[in-house]
Amino acid sequence: MPNTDDFDIDSLKKTWQDQEIADGYDQNEIESMLNKKSRNYVKYILWISVAEFVVFGLINFLALFSDNFHTDFTSILNRLQIRNQNEVEFSLDKIYYSMKIFSLLITGVFVVIFYINYKKINVESNLKKFITHIIHFKKTVNFFIFSNIFLLILFIGSFTSFLVFIINQQNIHVDNPTFWGLITGVVFSLLICIILILLYYKLAYGILLKRLSRNLSQLEQIDSERL
Amino acid sequence: MENKQKAFSKLIKDNQGLIIKVSRLYTYSLEDQEDLFQEIVLQLWKSYDSFQGNSKISTWMYRVALNTAITLFRKKTRQPQTDELQDFHSKDYLEDNDDKQQQISLLYKVIKLLPDVERAIVMMYLDDEPYKEIAETLGITEVNARVKMNRLKKVLKELMIKHA
Numbered sequence: 001m002p003n004t005d006d007f008d009i010d011s012l013k014k015t016w017q018d019q020e021i022a023d024g025y026d027q028n029e030i031e032s033m034l035n036k037k038s039r040n041y042v043k044y045i046l047w048i049s050v051a052e053f054v055v056f057g058l059i060n061f062l063a064l065f066s067d068n069f070h071t072d073f074t075s076i077l078n079r080l081q082i083r084n085q086n087e088v089e090f091s092l093d094k095i096y097y098s099m100k101i102f103s104l105l106i107t108g109v110f111v112v113i114f115y116i117n118y119k120k121i122n123v124e125s126n127l128k129k130f131i132t133h134i135i136h137f138k139k140t141v142n143f144f145i146f147s148n149i150f151l152l153i154l155f156i157g158s159f160t161s162f163l164v165f166i167i168n169q170q171n172i173h174v175d176n177p178t179f180w181g182l183i184t185g186v187v188f189s190l191l192i193c194i195i196l197i198l199l200y201y202k203l204a205y206g207i208l209l210k211r212l213s214r215n216l217s218q219l220e221q222i223d224s225e226r227l
Numbered sequence: 228m229e230n231k232q233k234a235f236s237k238l239i240k241d242n243q244g245l246i247i248k249v250s251r252l253y254t255y256s257l258e259d260q261e262d263l264f265q266e267i268v269l270q271l272w273k274s275y276d277s278f279q280g281n282s283k284i285s286t287w288m289y290r291v292a293l294n295t296a297i298t299l300f301r302k303k304t305r306q307p308q309t310d311e312l313q314d315f316h317s318k319d320y321l322e323d324n325d326d327k328q329q330q331i332s333l334l335y336k337v338i339k340l341l342p343d344v345e346r347a348i349v350m351m352y353l354d355d356e357p358y359k360e361i362a363e364t365l366g367i368t369e370v371n372a373r374v375k376m377n378r379l380k381k382v383l384k385e386l387m388i389k390h391a
Binding site for chain 1: 232233235236237239240243244247248262264265266268269270272273274277278287290291293294295297298299300301327328330331334342343344345347349352353354355363364365366367368371372374375379380383384387388391
């Protein structure tokens with residue numbers, strides 16, 4: 001049993017440095033490691049982020065070239081008995097395409113930021129920078145997703161407000177069951193979408209980023225301690 | 228390419244002590260230790276081109292090894308609770324056949340009770356790395372690295388007495 005009086009770290013330095021390796025790896029073993037697969041955290045984060053980007057990007061892209069929205073909307077206008085449908089549709093088309101272009105521009109900007117932030121992650125950086133860059137990288141993706149949710153709400157909100165405006169302008173009875181059915185459906189599906197997305201983030205990234213954040217706060221705490 | 232691989236594997240073989248120490252300090256089973264060693268070697272290989280001649284070998288190895296152990300590596304096994312923490316007998320070290328080896332084992336055991344960042348500070352200190360190097364590797368100030376280490380010395384002493 002070691003002598004407890006010797007538990008001074010400075011006196012153990014030499015012992016620590018002289019610890020012998022009994023069965024280290026030889027050159028062939030090390031070379032064979034170079035062909036094995038890396039399984040690291042950032043790779044998982046990168047794959048998940050790329051998948052999210054592709055999914056949300058594709059949804060945006062497909063929506064731009066889809067005619068379904070137009071057909072669905074014409075049928076809603078018919079069911080709500082709205083008059084002068086051509087004029088109304090023309091105004092709606094203008095809003096629709098402006099918002100789509102805006103949404104694609106946002107995606108483009110995010111792709112560039114995503115790439116720049118990914119390139120900043122360098123395993124040779126100091127630990128603080130390394131963790132900060134990984135967290136920034138992930139935040140870019142989170143911000144992209146949240147901006148998409150915001151756009152979705154804005155998009156649906158604008159169309160619903162526009163409908164309400166037209167209905168009021170044309171003195172259509174608001175107790176029309178189609179109208180209330182539409183509003184309830186929109187609000188309900190939006191809520192479900194948002195809850196599911198938030199739940200996914202809590203599960204997927206809460207776990208992945210917890211350790212990173214804990215270590216970053218340790219570093220920050222060391223630097224903020226009073227001397 | 229083959230020559231580059233040979234030069235790299237020789238460099239790692241000659242300096243594997245540092246990687247083994249990091250791997251042993253940040254894992255709780257032999258399987259994880261070997262996996263972490265491999266992951267560090269892979270990360271070093273990926274950054275080998277940018278390293279060549281740009282900095283000291285130990286600086287480069289510490290940065291990559293610690294970043295990998297603390298940030299990139301995902302353990303397979305769960306981290307044991309404090310009261311069940313044991314330093315496993317690493318296959319890479321001689322058996323504990325004398326006082327020195329017992330001291331080394333005890334050191335590993337108590338260092339592993341510290342949070343990730345503090346483990347890195349203690350390890351670099353024990354390896355006689357200057358405070359400037361410790362601070363630059365972790366991204367903290369030199370003064371704070373020194374203050375933290377002085378506090379850690381007392382903590383470690385208490386832990387060693389408690390766990391001896």
